[in-house]
Amino acid sequence: MVDQMKTLDDYKKAYKNSVENPKDFWGKQAENFVWYKKWDNVLDWNFNEPNVKWFEGGKLNITENCLDRHLDSRGDKTALIWVSNELDGEDKKYTYRELHTEVNRFANGLKSKGIKKGDRVVFYMPMVPELMIGMLACARIGAIHSIVFAGFSSQALADRVQDAEAKMIICSDFNNRGAKKIPVKAVVDNAIKMGCTSVETVVVHKNTGAEVEWNENLDIYLHDLTANVDDYCKPEEMDAEDPLFILYTSGSTGKPKGVVHTTGGYMVYTAYTFKNVFQYQEDDIYWCTADIGWITGHSYITYGPLLEGATTMMFEGVPTYPDAGRFWEIVQKYKVNQFYTAPTAIRALMAKGDDFVDKYDLSSLKVLGTVGEPINEEAWIWYFEKVGRRSIPIVDTWWQTETGGIMISPLPLITDMRPTFASYPLPGIQTILVDTEGNTIEENEVEGLLCVKHPWPGILRTTWGDHKRCKQTYFSAFPELYFTGDAARRDEDGRYRIIGRVDDVLNVSGHRIGTAEVENAINETPGVVESAVVGYPHDIKGQGIYAFVITKGKISDEAEFKKLVANTVRTEIGPIAKPDIIQLVSGLPKTRSGKIMRRILRKIATGDMSNLGDISTLLNPEIVEEIKRKAKNK
Ligand code: PRX
Numbered sequence: 175m176v177d178q179m180k181t182l183d184d185y186k187k188a189y190k191n192s193v194e195n196p197k198d199f200w201g202k203q204a205e206n207f208v209w210y211k212k213w214d215n216v217l218d219w220n221f222n223e224p225n226v227k228w229f230e231g232g233k234l235n236i237t238e239n240c241l242d243r244h245l246d247s248r249g250d251k252t253a254l255i256w257v258s259n260e261l262d263g264e265d266k267k268y269t270y271r272e273l274h275t276e277v278n279r280f281a282n283g284l285k286s287k288g289i290k291k292g293d294r295v296v297f298y299m300p301m302v303p304e305l306m307i308g309m310l311a312c313a314r315i316g317a318i319h320s321i322v323f324a325g326f327s328s329q330a331l332a333d334r335v336q337d338a339e340a341k342m343i344i345c346s347d348f349n350n351r352g353a354k355k356i357p358v359k360a361v362v363d364n365a366i367k368m369g370c371t372s373v374e375t376v377v378v379h380k381n382t383g384a385e386v387e388w389n390e391n392l393d394i395y396l397h398d399l400t401a402n403v404d405d406y407c408k409p410e411e412m413d414a415e416d417p418l419f420i421l422y423t424s425g426s427t428g429k430p431k432g433v434v435h436t437t438g439g440y441m442v443y444t445a446y447t448f449k450n451v452f453q454y455q456e457d458d459i460y461w462c463t464a465d466i467g468w469i470t471g472h473s474y475i476t477y478g479p480l481l482e483g484a485t486t487m488m489f490e491g492v493p494t495y496p497d498a499g500r501f502w503e504i505v506q507k508y509k510v511n512q513f514y515t516a517p518t519a520i521r522a523l524m525a526k527g528d529d530f531v532d533k534y535d536l537s538s539l540k541v542l543g544t545v546g547e548p549i550n551e552e553a554w555i556w557y558f559e560k561v562g563r564r565s566i567p568i569v570d571t572w573w574q575t576e577t578g579g580i581m582i583s584p585l586p587l588i589t590d591m592r593p594t595f596a597s598y599p600l601p602g603i604q605t606i607l608v609d610t611e612g613n614t615i616e617e618n619e620v621e622g623l624l625c626v627k628h629p630w631p632g633i634l635r636t637t638w639g640d641h642k643r644c645k646q647t648y649f650s651a652f653p654e655l656y657f658t659g660d661a662a663r664r665d666e667d668g669r670y671r672i673i674g675r676v677d678d679v680l681n682v683s684g685h686r687i688g689t690a691e692v693e694n695a696i697n698e699t700p701g702v703v704e705s706a707v708v709g710y711p712h713d714i715k716g717q718g719i720y721a722f723v724i725t726k727g728k729i730s731d732e733a734e735f736k737k738l739v740a741n742t743v744r745t746e747i748g749p750i751a752k753p754d755i756i757q758l759v760s761g762l763p764k765t766r767s768g769k770i771m772r773r774i775l776r777k778i779a780t781g782d783m784s785n786l787g788d789i790s791t792l793l794n795p796e797i798v799e800e801i802k803r804k805a806k807n808k
Contacts, residue, residue: 175206175449175482175483176203176206176442176445176446176449176482177202177203177446177449177450178449178450178453179450179585179588179601180588181588182588182589184588185585185588185589185598185601188601189599189600189601191601192601192602193604193628196216196217196602196628197216197217198216199601199602200216200217200228200442200602200631201213201216203442203445203446204216204229204232204438204442206445207234207239207243207441207442207445207481208234208238208239208242208243209232209233209234210233210234210235210411211231211232211233212232213229213230213231213232213414213438214230214231214232215227215229215230215231216228216229217629218230219629221629221649221653221654221655221656222645222649222653222654223641223645224644224645224648224649226629226633226635227414227415228414228415228436228438228439228442228629228631229414229415229438229439229442229631230414230415231413231414232413232414232438233411233412233413233414234411234412234414234437234438234441235313235314235316235409235410235411235412235437236313236412236418236437236440236441236477236481237277237310237313237314237409238409239441239481240310240476240477240480240481241253241270241273241274241277241310241480242274242409244270244483245270245271245274247483248270248483249269249270249271250269250270250271251269251270251483251485252267252268252269252485253268253269253270253272253273253480253484253485253486254266254267254268254273254303254306254485254486254487254488255267255459255485255486255487255488255508256268256302256303256487256488256489256490257487257488257489257490257491257504257508258350258490258491259350259351259352259490259491259492259495260350260491261496261500261503263490266303268303270483273307273310273480275405276303276307277307277310277311277314278311278314278404278405278406278407279400279403279404279405279407280304280307280308280310280311280396280399280400281311281312281314281315281407282400282403282404282407283311283377283396283399283400283403284311284312284315284317284342284399285315285407286399286403287342287374287375287377287394287399288341288374289312289315289317289341289342290315290316290317291315291316291317291410291412291416292316292317292318292416292417293317293318293340293341293342294317294318294319294320294338294339294340294341294420295308295312295317295318295319295320295340295341295342295343295344296319296320296321296322296331296334296335296338296340296342296343296344297309297319297320297321297322297343297344297345298322298324298326298331298343298344298345298358298361298362298365299321299324299344299345299346299349299358299379300324300346300349300350300351300356300358300381300490301465301466301488301489301490301491302346302379302381302490303488304346304379304396305321305466306466306475306476306488308344309321309419309466309472309476310476310480312419313418313419313437314407314409314410315407315409315410316410316412316416318338318417318418318419318420319418319419319420320334320338320340320419320420320421320422320432321419321421321466321467321471321472322334322335322422322467323465323467323468323748324349324356324358324361324465324467325467325748325749325750326747326748327361327744327745327746327747327748328361328362328364328365328368328745329365329368329745329746329747330430330746330747330748331361331362331365332364332365332366332368332369332370333429333430334422334430334432335365335370335372335373336369336370336372337422337429337432337638337639338420338432338638339372340370340372340373341372341373341374341375342373342374342375342376342377343362343365343366343370343373343375343376343377344376344377344379344396345358345359345361345362345376345377345378345379346358346359346378346379346380346381346382347359347378347379347380347381347382347383347384347386348381348382348384348386349381349382350381350382350490350491351490351491351492352491352492352494352495353495355382355384357386358381359378359386359387360386360387362376363387363389366389366392373392374392375392375393375394376389376392376393376394377393377394377395377396377399378393378394378395378396379395379396380395380396380397412437413437413438414436414437414438414439415436415437415438415439415635416436416437417434417435417436417437417635418435418436418437418440419434419435419472420432420433420434420638421433421435421468421469421472421575423469423575423576423686424679424686424687424688424691425647425677425679425688426659426677426678426679426688426689426690427678427688427690428688428690428691429691430688430691431637431638431640431643431644431647432637432638432639433575433576433634433637433638434634434635434636434637434638435578435632435634435635436635438631439578439630439631439632439633440473440477440578440579440631440632441477441481442631443578443579443602443630443631443632444473444474444477444478444481444578444579444632445477445478445481445482446579446601447473447478447579447580447600447632448473448474448478448479448481448482448484448579449478449482450585450600451543451569451571451580451583451585451586451600452512452514452541452543452569452586453512453540453541453585453586453587453588454479454482454484454512455511456483457485458484458485458511458512458540459485459487459508459509459510459511459512459538460479460484460485460486460487460510460511460512460514461486461487461489461504461505461508461510461512461513461514462474462475462479462486462487462514462515462543463489463493463501463513463514463515463516463519464514464515464516464545464546466488468575468685469573469574469575469578470514470545470546473578473579473632474514475487475488478579487504487508487510489504493515493519493522493523494522494523494526497526497530498522498523498526498527498530499530499531499533499534501513501515501519501523502530502531502533502534502536502561503534505534505536505538505539506534506535506536506538509538510538510539511538511539511540511541512539512540512541512542512543513539513541513542513543513561514542514543514544514545514571515543515544515545516544516545516546516547516683516684517544517546517547517548517549517550517553517684517716518546518547518683518684518714518715518716520544520549520553520556520557521550521553521713521714521716522714524552524553524556524560525713525714528560531560531561532560536561536563537563539561539562539566540566540586541566541567541569541586542557542558542561542562542566542567542568542569543568543569543570543571544557544568544569544570544571545571545572545573545580545684546681546684547674547681547684547716547717548594548672548673548674548716549570549593549594550594551593551594554568554570554593554594555593558593567584567586567587567591568584568591569583569584569585569586570583570584570591570594570595570596570597571583571596572596572660572670572672574658574659575634575686576633576634576648577630577632577633577634577658578631578632578633578634579630579632580600581599581600581603581605581626581630582596582597582598582599582600582603582605582670582672583596583597583598583600584596584597584598585598592665592669594671595665595669595670595671596669596670596671596672597669597670598668598669598670599670602628602630602631603626603630604626604627604628605624605625605626605627605670606625606626606627606655607620607621607622607623607624607625607662607663607664608622608623608625608652608655609622609623610623612651612652612653612655618663618664618665618666618668619663619664619665619666620663620664621661621662621663621673622661622662622663623651623652623657623658623660623661623662623676624657624658624660624661624662624670624672625652625655625656625657625658626655626656626658627654627655627656629656633656634648659675659676659677659679660672660673660674660675660676661673661674661675661676678690678772680692680707680709680717680719681709681716681717682709682712682715682716682717682718682719682750682751683714683715683716683750684716685750687719687747687750687751689706689707689708689709689772691747691751692707692719692721692743692747692751692753693705693706693707693721694746695742695743695745695746695747695751696721696723696739696742696743696753698742698746699738699739699742700738701725701726701729701735701738702723702724702725702726702739703724703725703726704723704724704762705721705722705723705724706721706722706762706770706772706775707719707720707721707722707753708720708722708772708775708776708779709776709779710755710776710779710780710781710807711780712754715754718754718755719751719752719753719754719755720753720754720755720757720775720779720806720807721739721753721755721756721757722757722759722762722775722801723739723756723757723758723759724758724759724760724761724762725758729758732758735758736756736758739753739756740752740753740756755779755806755807757801757804757805757806758804759797759800759801759804760797760800761794761797761800762775762797763775763789763792763794763795763797763798763801764792764793764794765791765792765793766791766792766793768793771789771792773787774786774787774789774798775801778798778801778802778805778807779805779807780807781805781807783802783805786798
């Protein structure tokens, strides 16, 4: 088991040591795992190419570390508690031994369909145990999993399957989500029709049992795949730098990119951060409410907790079904000790009133966590007072799909807390702030661009199939630095406060969405000439999506047309990217070189019309008046 800091002094020593001797520091953490062969070199790196290698030459399998090595000491301990969407549904528990068997059987099933080391397997599944079992089964045999959040559309799924050239898709028949039943398999069928030619097999997990269309050439039920397989599958020997998974995420340009994480470094980093940020103790029940389709679910529902032999929970449903007390009902029922959620959920529950939280016994809680977006002070205080009953530390954890694990966070009862501050960098994380020229900002209380100057084991290694894009996006803005895309400021004690993205990436309910993606989708609507999408502050979602749309000629039924635009976005990306506000305009403010002036649109979308800056240099300054007049957020 990796080290656990207990005191402020431990943190200070660990941080100092991690900066002065990063190889010693991480090498020592890595010693705590099972390696088939020890590494030759802890770290080799440069941020120019970029080329980062942790534990080079080391051989291992992450599932050996998540499962096998716990069997003697924790074989009968609960590894996973799965909570059903329904209040009276049948929850499920898996001990480490049971989870091990399920993963091994699933892995043998995958092998029987010809899946082998290096093949890509896409998952498009709701929050069911088979998703966790399946991803671990891939890791067992060295296949690279790529999990696509099951709220994405067929088109978005097809884009990802094609980019990864996946050999297999694993899905469910239907998804239970709150009061809805969502036809998951039908979305996959549609994606296949869009030309996913690399796919040889579609594995269907019988979830609700409802009837689905069947394609004899591709489809097989999961229970048939694993009907006659062995209970043991020898783990594939992986190199520390072999890819473990691809996870697609949005950037400021083009289609989402496949962030690649490798095996050894990701393992060490997720285990270390899990154990320290949540201060996990052997008998604790830990619950992260994220979806496994996002990085938070990968690192802090599956890998981090299982690596540390924890009891991890997985919830199928939504926080407001059957009512806004559901989270707290589950915390009470399972005596949850660590609870990790997103600010958007906190704000949504806060808006429903205190009665839903007041009536539950939450005395088991020891640590509360948030992730995914800046938490506003009001939500932080509500979380602290109502859920934490004023006595439980909150860890506001800042990190990204690309970082693999938590980077900046308070350590519960070890470092102090300041509402809305993600606080201090974890050991191994050498954060700095720079100005737009790349000069280091030494002063406190000055806003700057958040960068990291030394690799940590969980850093992304590349973007799938396009290493140049990885360099361009993260390592080109400033020489020798990883650029996060976020702005932040530091207080006089060294705590960081994350301000938000400085690129064209929106954060809507904690979901990362590129404005370019939404614009491309809108532009697919018949009758649309051009569009520009910006974010604006939204009480519950954090940011809402505001779309300015130029149409071909006059539209007779504006309301109908806006519906059409919204539906196109739903079809192209998924409901999470649907604009909250659509404003039809006759033009967009542009510079003389034809660039859209988003700065002006952002101000208009925010309702801040007073000071739009100098617009006289625009190609079409008159358009600004028209847009302002019809703006929706005045
Ligand atoms: O802007 C930051 C915001 O979420 C972005 C990363 O999104 P994603 O890759 O989807 O990963 C989310 C879950 C790790 C960041 O660039 N963000 C994440 N955590 C915080 C945050 N903003 C403020 N405070 C946080 N704690």
